[in-house]
Amino acid sequence: MGMKHVKTVACTLCGKQYDPEQVVYTCDEHDGVAGILEVVYDYDVIRERFEATVGGPIPNQWKYRAFLPVNETAEIVTLNEGGTELFDAPRLSDALGVRTLIKDDGRNPTGCFKDRASSIAVTKAKHAGREIITCASTGNAAASLSGYAARGGLDCRIFVPGDAPAGKLAQPLVYDADVLAVDGSYDEAYDLSVAVTEQYGWYNRNAAINPFQIEGKRTVGHELADQSVARGEIPDWVVFSMGDGCTIAGAWKGLREFYELDFIETTPKMLGVQAAGAAAIHDAFYDHDTVDDVAETLADSIAVGRPRNTLKACRALEQSGGASVLVSDAEILDAEALLGRTEGVYAEPAGAAPVAGVRTAREQGIIDADETVVVVTTGFGLKDAESAQKAAGSVERIAPSIEDVDRRYGDEQ
Template sequence: MARVLMLKCVLCGRTYREREVDYTCPHCGMDGTLDVLYDYDEIKKHFTRECLEKSRDFTQWRYRDILPVNDETNIQPLEVGFTPLYDSGVLAREYGAKKVYIKDDGRNPTASLKDRASAVGVARALDYGKNTIACSSTGNAASSMAGFAAVAGLKSFIFVPESAPEAKVAQLLIYGATVVLVKGNYEDAFNLSTAAIYKFGWYNRNCGINPYLVEGKKTCGLEIAEQLGWEAPDRIFIAVGDGCCISGLYKAFYDLKALGFIDRMPKLVGVQAAGSSPIYHAFKYHLPKVEFVKPDTLADSIAVGAPRNWAKALRAVRQTAGDMVTVTDEEILEAMKELARKTGVFGEPAGVTGFAGFKKMAKERYIGMDERIAIVVTGNGLKDIASARKAVAKPILVEPDINELLKRICC
C-alpha cells in the first residue's frame, strides 16, 4: 500500500503529516480540504504499466500502490471498480465527436461510484480501530457506506434528508444501518451528522471532509486512463454535487502524470442541475468561493446547495482548462431515456447528468469532431424508479384478448 507523504491544504498550501490532523486544515476550517500526496519517485520504482498488465486483480485495488490503506487485511471482499467503458459509435456520430465512451459505474456492488470511496473509507476506519462509521448523504454515499460497513462488521449511522428516494432508504435499512431521516435538506443532514460524529467519536465518511475518500473516487479516472491504453481522453463529463467525484477525477490524472503514466491532463467538465448549481455559479463568475443556495432538483444525488468540496472541484475545472454547464430537470429526464435507448446504460437522474451536459455542449458546438469524450454515469437507474417513470409514457393495459391488443397497438 502507498505511504502517505503528506496532506496539503488546497486553499492555503499548508502541509501536515498523516494523523497530524483528522480531516481538514485547522487554519482554513471546514473549507480547507486536504490533498493526499505520496512519494511518487519511490512509487515509480515498483508501480509501472508493466506491473498492471500482469495483474489479475480486476478491482480498484489493482491500484493499491497509490491508495492510502495501511493494512491490506482491512480491505473488504466486495469487488469494486473496473466497471465497463463502452465505446458508443452511435453517440459519436450523432453528436459530432471522434469517440464517445460511457463509463458505467452503476455496475458497482451497491450500484454507484460511491462504492469506490466507501471501500477506502471502511478500510481506513478499521486502520484507526473504529467500530462505528457515519455520514450524511442524499442517498448513494449512504447506501454504499452501509453495505461496506455491514461486510466489515462496523456499526453505521446514516443521516439523509427525509425526501431521499424510497429505494435508497430501503437499501440502507436492508444493510442494517441506523437511518436518521432529517427534516430538511442535505445541508441540514450534513450539519447534524457532523455534530453527532464529533460528539460520539465515530469515523467520518463524509467525502467533502475526509481527504482519503477522494482517493477511492480517483480510481474511476485511473480505470478510464488504463482502459484507453494510457491515452487520456480530451474531455471527461461528470455530474457535480458536493464536488467530490470531479475532484477524484482530477486527482487520478494528477497522480498518473506525476508517475509518468500520461503526459497530459484531460479537460474536466462538471455538470450541475440548474436548480442546484453553486459551483457552476462560482466558476462562471470567477468567484473565490461558492455561495450556498437552496437546492431544487429531482436529481437527489447532486441536490447539494452547500457543497463541502467546492475548492477541489473548482481547481479540477480551472487547472485542466475545463468547463462547467447546467442542465434542467427536463434535460436530465430526457438524458435518462436517450442514454438507455442508445447505449443500454440505465442511469439515475444524477447518474446521467454528465451525459445531459455533454449533449447540451455538443448541440452548442463546443465539442470538436476530433475529440475523444468520456462520460461517467455515476449511479444506476433502479435507485430512483419514480424519476424514471416521469421520463417515459405509461404502459399499455389490456384484457388478455388478441383483438383488444390489436386495437391498441395498430391504431
C-alpha cells in the same frame, strides 16, 4: 511498512500539515469546513510499488493499491468495486453528434460510484479501531457505506434529508444501518453528521471533509487512463456530474498522476455538469454570484446547495482546460431516457446528467464534432425509479386478447 508512500495531509488554504496515520478531517486553522485537506504522496515510492501493467486487466480498484492511502498492514474491506468497463456507444454518439464512450459506474456492487470511496472509508475506520461509522447522504453514499460497513462488521449510522428517494433508503436498511431521516435539507443532514462526529467520535465518511475519500474516487481516473492506453487513444473530454465536487476532482487527480508518471502522453479536459437548480460550483468557476444555497433538482445525488469541495472541483476544471455547463431537470430526464433506449444503460438522474451536459456543450460550441467524449454514469437507475417513470412514461395496459395487441401493432404486419 506503514504508509511510506504518503508524505503528509496538507491544508489546501494554508498548507498546514497533519500526520496521515491519524483520523483527521479539516484544518483547525480555519472555521467550519473551510480548511479542506489534501493527501500528498511520494511518487517515487508509488512508482516502485506499482507493479501492475498499464493497459492490462483491471480486476477491481485495488489494482491501484500502491496509490491508495491505506496502511500496508490494514485489512482491506472490499466488495470487488471498480474495474468498470469503458465501452463504445455508437447509437448515443449519433444522437449527440460526437463520438461518445461510456464508463458505467452504476455497475459497482451497491450500484454507484461511491463504492470506490466507501471501501477506503471502512478499511481506514477499521484499521483505526473505530466501531461506528457515519455519513450524511441523499441516498447513494448511505447505501454504499452501509453495505461496506456490513462487510467490515462496523455499525453504521446514516443521516439523510427527509425527501431522499425511498428506493435508495431500502438498501441501507437491508444492510442493517440506522437510517435517520432529518426534517430538512441535505446540507442540514450533513451539518448534523459533523456534529455527532465531534460529540461521539464516530468515524465520518463524508467525502466533502474526509480527505481520504477523494483518494478512492480518483481510481476512476487511474482506470480511465489505464483503459485509454489499452484502447490506444486518450479521449478529448471526460464528463462528470458535480454535487459536492469531490468526484470530478478525484478523477482529475488520478488522470494527472498517470500523466506525471509518464504512463499516458496527455490528459483529457474535464467537463463538469450541474443541475440548473444546484449550480454553486458552476457559478464559482465562472465567477458568477450565487443567489442562495438551496438546491432544487430532481437529481438528488447532486442536489447540494453548499458544496464543500468547490475549490478542488474548480481546480480540476481549470488545470485540465475544461469547462462547466448547467442542464435543466427536463434535460436530465430526456438524457436518462436517451441513454436507456440507445445503449441499454439504466442510470439514475445524476448518472444521466453528463449525457445532457454533452448535448449542451455541443450546442454551446465547447465540444467539437471531431472530438471524443467519455461520459461517466455514476448511479444505477433503480436508485430512483420514480424519476425513471417520469423520463420514460407509464406502462400501457391492455386486455388479455390478441385483438388489443393487433390494435397496437397490426399496421406493422
